[in-house]
Amino acid sequence: MIRVDGVELTWGAASDRGLRRQKNEDSHLADAPLFLVADGMGGHEGGAEAxxxxxxxxxxxxxxxxxxxxxxxxxxxxxxxVDELGIGSFPPGTTLSGAVLCAQAGEPYWVILNVGDSRTYRLYGGALAQISVDHSSVQQLVDSGTISPAEAERHPQRSVITRALGAGSTAMPDYWLLPVAAGERLLVCSDGLTKELAADDIARVLRTELSPQAAATRLVHEALLHGGRDNVTVVVVDVVGAVVDRDDEEDTAGATLPRAGETERDAHGHL
Structure with a gap:
């Protein structure tokens, strides 16, 4: 456990190359005040390096x-x-998602950032909410009402992303600014987890495993048991105590940082 800017945190992380991949192209950072997951693409060495x-x-x-x-x-x-890795028909790139503990107006906040289809979730009061929004072709179909979220989980193009760091994209991430609350649990993961486990299954593990390390380890294990078709990386962070405890309604709403400009050219790749 560590105290940062008036917030007591504890965390755990786990990663596995999965059952079908030869190399783990995921990277992660779990060390206060940063909790991030990146899922590389571009083929083995290129994706891992990105x-x-x-x-x-x-x-x-x-x-x-x-x-x-x-x-x-x-x-x-x-x-x-990442751009220094070079150019080509499909230069390497990576997703990036996670939470960074920051001070805003003298109080602790999470800066949630996301580009691509790795995800950041928040468990509070027993309810799991996805904070980040996928940058993917399937998410665009969901946003337009063409398909339902349930259909998106089974869609054959669910791994085609529309924005990345590198991979020929010059798009920026989305940001959210959320007040910190004692008792909340954050989950950051690559899509190797969400390909294999439904949100209800993820929530069940997060609710039942008391320590964040046990939760991270079990989620990776469950992903392998359900097929392990991709690299899978999980970071779980608990807010044990905070200077200011806010009610659930304010925490869920939070505040959103302005979205960085998005260019016309986005990345299209398979993770």
Whole structure:
């Protein structure tokens, strides 16, 4: 357990290459105040290098008191680092999702960031909510009302993403600013988890495993038991105590940072 900016945190993480992949192209960071998962694409070495480079640009912020600007600056550095991997018909890239504990107006907040289809969830009061929104072809169909969320989970193009870090994309992530609340649990994961487990199954594990490390380990194990078709990485973070406890309604609403500009050219790749 560690105390950062008036917030007591404990966490756990687990990762596995899965049962069908030769290499784990996922990378993650679980060290206060940063909890991030990156899922590389571009083929073995390229994807692994892209995800590792993205995470490394945030690693230098471990142990520091941060604000939202520092998070966006780290993302900009990550873009440059991944872009240095070179160009080609399909240059390597990576998703990036997670939560960074920051100070905003003197109070602790989570900066949630996401690009691609890795995800960040929040469990509070026994209810699981997906905070991030996938950048994927299937999510666009859901947003337009063409298919339902349930149909999206089985859609053959559910792994085709529309935005990434690198991979020829110059799009920026989405950001959300959420007040910190004692008793909440955050989950950050690659799509190797959500391909295999439904939201209800994920919530059940998060509710029943008391320690975040036990929850992370079990979720990875469950993903393998259900097929393990992809690399799977899970980070679980518990807020044990906070200076200010807010009611559930305010926590869920939070505040949203302005979305960074999105260019016309997005990435289209399979993870």
């Amino acid at each position: 995800s590792a480079r993205a995470i490394d640009e945030f690693r230098r912020l471990v142990g520091l008191s941060l604000n939202p600007d520092a998070v966006h600056e780290a993302f900009a550095r990550a873009v440059r680092s």
